[in-house]
Amino acid sequence: DAGVIQSPRHEVTEMGQEVTLRCKPISGHNSLFWYRQTMMRGLELLIYFNNNVPIDDSGMPEDRFSAKMPNASFSTLKIQPSEPRDSAVYFCASSLTSGGIPPSETQYFGPGTRLLVL
């Protein structure tokens, strides 16, 4: 089975440009999570969706960041305008929140998108 798919894998852009990151969760999973990872701040949860509905966006740093999940198999994270401090690895993860084993909170991560804003 395919795991979580993210694109692009690498993105280099200039400050002020719009950046769109994409994620396809594992088929059948109903929760999707966007994380950002840096050496300084570690792994930070930005936002998560359950059944395509945003549940918690308290980690979204500011209005420049937005995320959508138009259907169960696709989500985007957009940064507009981008700034050098947005440079990080962005991970998407998904889970199946149905209880049982493994636990509902078990998340599976995609390969990540390495973003560099110059």
Add this chain to the structure above:
Amino acid sequence: QKEVEQNSGPLSVPEGAIASLNCTYSDRGSQSFFWYRQYSGKSPELIMFIYSNGDKEDGRFTAQLNKASQYVSLLIRDSQPSDSATYLCAAPPSNDYKLSFGAGTTVTVRA
């Protein structure tokens, strides 16, 4: 107080030794606990979960949970150079599906 705290390391152990990683959590309502391994430049990979007090063994890995002390640990027996990675402890806040991650402990196994 952070929701999940790990001893930051780095931890260096000789090949064949036991590596011991520790994690504490603040939310008494947390029910399940996870250990992820992250190789440099890669994404976190689930290696174990535990939700009952006591020990859970999977190959060379043993997770230990003590809910009274709000403590979870991971033991890696017969450490191999391929175990060199950062290990992340995670727990969900009560009544939530998201995970709070610790800062990670970097383990280096010396050949």
